[in-house]
Amino acid sequence: MPVSSPTMFRAIASSVPVRRVRAFFFIALALVVVTIPARPADAQTQPTDVQAAPAAPAASSVAGPVVDQGIGSLLAKGQRPDVIVRFRGRADLGSARAMAYGARGRSVYQALKAQAEQSQSAVRQQLERRHRRSPSSRGYTVLWIDNSLLIPEADEAVLDTLRQAADVESIRLDRAIPPPFEPLAEAPPTLRAAGSNIAHVRAPEVWARGYRGEGIVVANIDSGVRYTHQTLFRSYRGFTGTAFDHDYAWYDPYEHTAEPRRNGGHGTHTMGTIVGDDGSGNQIGVAPGARWIACVGSALDGSLYFSGLIECGQFMLAPTDTDGNNPDPDRRPAVVNNSWGGCGSVYEDFYEGVIDAWIAAGIVPVFSNGNNTNCGYPAPPGLNTVGSPGRSGKVLGIGSTGTSDGLYAAHSNQGPTDDFSPGYPTYPDHRGFPDLKPNVSAPGVNIRSAGDASDGGYAGGTGTSMSAPHVTGLVALMWQAAPCLVGDTATTGALIMETANPIAYASGSSSDGPGNVPNQATGWGEIDALTAIDTAIVACGPHGALAGTVVAGDTGQPVAGARLVFHGPRPYALLGDPSGAFARELAAGDYSVDIAAFGYAPTTRTVTVSAGQPTTLAVELAPTPRNTLSGIVTDGTTGWPLHARIHIAQPGGSTQTWSDPQTGAYAIALPAGHDYTLTASPTVSGYWPGSAAVTGLSADMSLPFGLTADTIACTAPGYAGGGGMYEDFEAGALPPGWTRSTDRPGWAGWEFGEDLGSGHFVIPPHGHYAASNDDARPLTSIARRERLITPPLTIEANGQLRYASAYSGGFGLLASIEASTDGGATWTAVASPIATGSVDAPQWRRETVDLSGYAGQTIRLAFRTDDGGGWASGWAIDDVHVSPPCGPPGPGALVLGRVIDSALGSGGLDGATVAVAGGAAPATTASSADAALGAGWYTLHASAGTRMLRVRLPPYADLERSVDVPVSGVVRIDFDFAAPGVADRIFLQGFE
Numbered sequence: 001m002p003v004s005s006p007t008m009f010r011a012i013a014s015s016v017p018v019r020r021v022r023a024f025f026f027i028a029l030a031l032v033v034v035t036i037p038a039r040p041a042d043a044q045t046q047p048t049d050v051q052a053a054p055a056a057p058a059a060s061s062v063a064g065p066v067v068d069q070g071i072g073s074l075l076a077k078g079q080r081p082d083v084i085v086r087f088r089g090r091a092d093l094g095s096a097r098a099m100a101y102g103a104r105g106r107s108v109y110q111a112l113k114a115q116a117e118q119s120q121s122a123v124r125q126q127l128e129r130r131h132r133r134s135p136s137s138r139g140y141t142v143l144w145i146d147n148s149l150l151i152p153e154a155d156e157a158v159l160d161t162l163r164q165a166a167d168v169e170s171i172r173l174d175r176a177i178p179p180p181f182e183p184l185a186e187a188p189p190t191l192r193a194a195g196s197n198i199a200h201v202r203a204p205e206v207w208a209r210g211y212r213g214e215g216i217v218v219a220n221i222d223s224g225v226r227y228t229h230q231t232l233f234r235s236y237r238g239f240t241g242t243a244f245d246h247d248y249a250w251y252d253p254y255e256h257t258a259e260p261r262r263n264g265g266h267g268t269h270t271m272g273t274i275v276g277d278d279g280s281g282n283q284i285g286v287a288p289g290a291r292w293i294a295c296v297g298s299a300l301d302g303s304l305y306f307s308g309l310i311e312c313g314q315f316m317l318a319p320t321d322t323d324g325n326n327p328d329p330d331r332r333p334a335v336v337n338n339s340w341g342g343c344g345s346v347y348e349d350f351y352e353g354v355i356d357a358w359i360a361a362g363i364v365p366v367f368s369n370g371n372n373t374n375c376g377y378p379a380p381p382g383l384n385t386v387g388s389p390g391r392s393g394k395v396l397g398i399g400s401t402g403t404s405d406g407l408y409a410a411h412s413n414q415g416p417t418d419d420f421s422p423g424y425p426t427y428p429d430h431r432g433f434p435d436l437k438p439n440v441s442a443p444g445v446n447i448r449s450a451g452d453a454s455d456g457g458y459a460g461g462t463g464t465s466m467s468a469p470h471v472t473g474l475v476a477l478m479w480q481a482a483p484c485l486v487g488d489t490a491t492t493g494a495l496i497m498e499t500a501n502p503i504a505y506a507s508g509s510s511s512d513g514p515g516n517v518p519n520q521a522t523g524w525g526e527i528d529a530l531t532a533i534d535t536a537i538v539a540c541g542p543h544g545a546l547a548g549t550v551v552a553g554d555t556g557q558p559v560a561g562a563r564l565v566f567h568g569p570r571p572y573a574l575l576g577d578p579s580g581a582f583a584r585e586l587a588a589g590d591y592s593v594d595i596a597a598f599g600y601a602p603t604t605r606t607v608t609v610s611a612g613q614p615t616t617l618a619v620e621l622a623p624t625p626r627n628t629l630s631g632i633v634t635d636g637t638t639g640w641p642l643h644a645r646i647h648i649a650q651p652g653g654s655t656q657t658w659s660d661p662q663t664g665a666y667a668i669a670l671p672a673g674h675d676y677t678l679t680a681s682p683t684v685s686g687y688w689p690g691s692a693a694v695t696g697l698s699a700d701m702s703l704p705f706g707l708t709a710d711t712i713a714c715t716a717p718g719y720a721g722g723g724g725m726y727e728d729f730e731a732g733a734l735p736p737g738w739t740r741s742t743d744r745p746g747w748a749g750w751e752f753g754e755d756l757g758s759g760h761f762v763i764p765p766h767g768h769y770a771a772s773n774d775d776a777r778p779l780t781s782i783a784r785r786e787r788l789i790t791p792p793l794t795i796e797a798n799g800q801l802r803y804a805s806a807y808s809g810g811f812g813l814l815a816s817i818e819a820s821t822d823g824g825a826t827w828t829a830v831a832s833p834i835a836t837g838s839v840d841a842p843q844w845r846r847e848t849v850d851l852s853g854y855a856g857q858t859i860r861l862a863f864r865t866d867d868g869g870g871w872a873s874g875w876a877i878d879d880v881h882v883s884p885p886c887g888p889p890g891p892g893a894l895v896l897g898r899v900i901d902s903a904l905g906s907g908g909l910d911g912a913t914v915a916v917a918g919g920a921a922p923a924t925t926a927s928s929a930d931a932a933l934g935a936g937w938y939t940l941h942a943s944a945g946t947r948m949l950r951v952r953l954p955p956y957a958d959l960e961r962s963v964d965v966p967v968s969g970v971v972r973i974d975f976d977f978a979a980p981g982v983a984d985r986i987f988l989q990g991f992e
Helices: 069-076 094-098 101-133 156-164 196-200 203-208 266-275 306-317 349-360 464-481 489-498 529-540
Strands: 083-087 141-143 148-151 168-173 217-222 291-296 335-338 364-368 396-401 440-443 447-450 458-461 543-552 563-567 572-575 581-587 589-596 603-609 614-621 626-635 644-650 653-658 665-671 676-682 690-694 705-707 725-727 739-742 751-753 761-763 784-789 800-808 813-820 828-831 845-850 858-867 874-883 892-900 913-916 937-943 945-952 959-965 969-973 986-990
Touching: 069 156, 069 168, 083 101, 083 156, 083 306, 094 101, 094 349, 101 141, 101 148, 101 156, 101 306, 101 349, 141 306, 156 168, 196 203, 203 464, 203 529, 217 266, 217 306, 217 464, 266 291, 266 335, 266 447, 266 458, 266 464, 291 306, 306 349, 335 464, 349 364, 364 464, 364 489, 396 464, 440 464, 464 489, 464 529, 464 581, 489 529, 543 603, 563 581, 572 581, 581 589, 589 614, 603 614, 626 644, 626 676, 644 665, 653 665, 676 705, 690 705, 828 845, 858 874, 892 913, 892 959, 913 937, 937 945, 937 959, 959 969
Parallel strands: 217 291, 217 335, 335 364, 364 396, 396 440, 543 614, 626 705, 892 969
Antiparallel strands: 083 148, 083 168, 141 148, 447 458, 543 581, 563 572, 563 589, 589 603, 626 665, 644 653, 644 676, 676 690, 725 874, 739 784, 751 761, 761 874, 784 858, 800 845, 800 874, 813 828, 813 858, 892 937, 913 945, 945 959, 969 986
């Protein structure tokens, strides 16, 4: 169950599939994956002048949509597959090419949305009518970028409707790409220099020219990114300089998580190769000055589903907040790295709409070529082994060379691909090799990049997944150095190929070039960043470099994230970085620059950029009046301080600060006169967040938070409920000893759902909340009794039932909790849930039921519903706990601290076990989301007195330390494996 409240149900138009039908693709590491069937597809005429793709051929001569053959067999087995329905008609995106970059993105977005509304209107109306009559339909997700709908759990009736719809072009299964099966290898933690692969492609020489990718936004669709990693957090667009704001920087199409999640280290590794830099000389990325955003392409099971990948493609064209709302194409990235793809030997077109839209909007699509091990090929894999979508002639396909030897790497899949030439000039290769793949190559053997295990860890990886990010970073460098290329995807790709260092290789294809350059193994050769930059600058004509800083006029301190809009020969816009600095190559000429930042008065400056000359622009912004909000975050019962994230919703966005882990204190200066909502979310597990509102901040204020321990789960340090029964339903099945009953034959009654956030919970099938709602339910007033029944429970003195409830009474659903002392023969009502919100927006609530009247007896409890026929109702439960009351610990304190190995630098060590001898459950060190704390943090409870702490992290020898624990407060103890005899910093904040 989510720890925050309220929790929103997913609305119909954004519902996420629960059951998936999988086929096999790959992530382009050295992994073993099976081939999927593929379907031929067409290509387009011009990369930046996108035209409508020809309709897919009809199955035989029968009119109607092309239907995936696997759908019928699944229906015959009683399964309801998730399907992607593509509609006829393609938006005209050709006019976008002549527009300015900003208007271009908006034009493409609006055209695609309008086409989807027009094509899908009739079918959507039918689905919505069906949903109102029968909740089992569960709605749809609009994939407007592909003029498609995702329809989860489609039954025969829904599919019949789709087959008969004149606007439907095809119906295909929502297939999946499996996750990697092999982990990345650990790499040395620190080199204090550019990686050999980065130096080999000459990126440091480009940095010496002043081009590091500043002002350019890059992205990846991958397995998620560890955004707090020491080489990545500074360049994350969601990092404001002091806080994280994930809106428009992160998206999860499956779970809509508020913070970036990840499935393994693949995405962290690829992003590291694009932008990674720890600020201390440890340089793993090609474009360390660029900012990055990301979309997780994989669901909780690690598989990348077609629908999720397409929805990620939408996010890249028009980024949204983390809930998927308020799209803004002005915030789209310049280039998207895609280190994933399939194994088919003909083009599979499921990503065609995304690719066309990206190119039309001026986004460069970069795809890895794939590896022999992904698809079961030999080494080298041989001809025609590149899968989709990297097989497309419209994308930059990237193969592998060695780390720094400039030679073909035998794992890299080879072309040729489908011939796109008849009537379709290929993008981006315009020199007569339309079936060439890869286009270029980059290092891809033992590439050292960011690791996923900790904020300070590194990993080595081999595969074209590691090669493609080099090219993604190169695009950022080129677009900073040569602004005339921004949005010109075709010229950008052509220049990268033209400046590559040729690698002759006899691939054996008749389409290899003279002297085997280009060829179907290494393409036009290995990228050369410096030559590409120099060539791009010449292509753009007169230009100059503008750099500067934005500072506060009263203090001279940097103003992070200031927005600068340039009006002149060419329009530009950029954001200052967390240090207040900005830099950009501009066409020579005179500019008027508008500068604005939250909490400061806007101003306008003029500047002249001279060809070939550096220009400096120093900006001071006058701050508007500010007041300080401060306070202490504590456990509202014990009084001990808590480390927490303080999220502040403010006009036009949000910011955040952190309380001190030892004192619980926080303070933040905010512009006066505004309304703010503060939410304190503790990093210590087992507490509910606390919220408070400030109206019209006009003076310094103290706003303390006394947080409440979650007495349902009872997991806060030191809290205990005296044993009893606890069930969180995480197993995804009816727990042992639990039963469910209904008085209607064939009626499933309570079911499992996943619509209310992470974890599993049990709910009735009549609201919107179930994983599989019933489709045969009539709208009558016939009452039905449905019970979810616990195992037999012996109630102790002062026994309680504690559980989490999300209940919406709607029309006719009555709910209660009953007890039976005779094994279920008779039942007595003991409580009723409290309704919280509507069916589409219920809220989790903590409920407590007194069972002391049954002390000493063995009873069963039932969660009962009586449905009088209304569909707009439902009840979800989670974290059921029957025990004596959950209460705070006796005399004792929180023990917290950090585990490090100072011989390896200042980074903390995650995964260490810290235990109190004879105490409660141990804690495991982990990285803090608070960038100021880093990795290696732990928190646990110890009772008052002299206690022995033990730290274990193989292969290190165990550390032990004795500490005097006060009767209340906080004890900090840091452990250093490099200095085991030293009692590292011990601080006591007692409340005796």
